[in-house]
Amino acid sequence: SDLGSTVGSDPGSTVGSTTGPPGAGSGGARAHDTGCSFPLRSELMQTTLEETDEHTVKLTVEIPPDEVDKDLERAYRKIAQQVKIPGFRKGKVPKQVIDAQFGHEAVLGEFIEESVPSYYREALREHDLAPITEPDIELGDVEEGKPLVFTAVVEVRPRLKLDGSD
Numbered sequence: 252s253d254l255g256s257t258v259g260s261d262p263g264s265t266v267g268s269t270t271g272p273p274g275a276g277s278g279g280a281r282a283h284d285t286g287c288s289f290p291l292r293s294e295l296m297q298t299t300l301e302e303t304d305e306h307t308v309k310l311t312v313e314i315p316p317d318e319v320d321k322d323l324e325r326a327y328r329k330i331a332q333q334v335k336i337p338g339f340r341k342g343k344v345p346k347q348v349i350d351a352q353f354g355h356e357a358v359l360g361e362f363i364e365e366s367v368p369s370y371y372r373e374a375l376r377e378h379d380l381a382p383i384t385e386p387d388i389e390l391g392d393v394e395e396g397k398p399l400v401f402t403a404v405v406e407v408r409p410r411l412k413l414d415g416s417d
Contacts, residue, residue, distance in 0.1 A: 298374040307406050310386075312374050314399045323395060326361040359393050371403055381408040 297313045314322075331344040336352060339345075349358065371386060386403040393399055 296370060296373070298377055300378050300380075303404065306383075306409050307404060308378075308380065310371070310374050310378070310380075310403045310405070312370055312401055312403070314370055316396050316398050319393065319397065319399045320395055322366040323358065323362055323393070326358050326365060329361055329365070330358060362393060363390065367401060370401075374403070380405075382406065383408050 295315055295318050299311045301309045301311070303309045327346050327349060328342070330349055330353065332342045334344060334349070334353070335341060336344050336348060339348065367388065367390065371388070375382060382405045384406040386405040388401055388403045391400040
């Protein structure tokens with residue numbers, strides 16, 4: 252279903268790029284993404300892997316401030332779409348009103364529920380890990396303008412190590 256090859260024979264042709272969202276043209280790396288049109292998160296976040304036990308690892312993930320802000324903004328928009336407040340159209344409720352009516356904790360809850368699992372999955376993919384248990388996630392402070400750091404301790408499927416010295 253490669254539209255580029257049927258629309259124009261020139262690989263640099265911009266004719267085929269108008270069929271999808273902006274920037275979704277020839278980005279082969281996005282083929283297995285979650286369907287969103289932003290770059291893979293592994294390019295933006297930093298992860299470190301530490302083996303804590305024989306089959307247990309501790310992933311430390313740091314998400315840059317601009318990504319945290321984007322995801323917080325997304326959480327505000329999602330809540331604004333779900334609530335009905337007199338005097339505001341659906342989806343047009345300002346952040347301050349959402350914080351006053353529902354508390355900043357509601358936004359943080361939405362952020363944690365939506366964003367942290369996708370960062371965790373991306374970190375697993377980056378390190379080629381196959382978890383066999385649910386992760387034990389410890390979350391740092393979520394603040395606008397600051398990076399978010401969280402750790403996930405998880406039991407992983409043992410990797411086969413081929414020993415060539417028989």
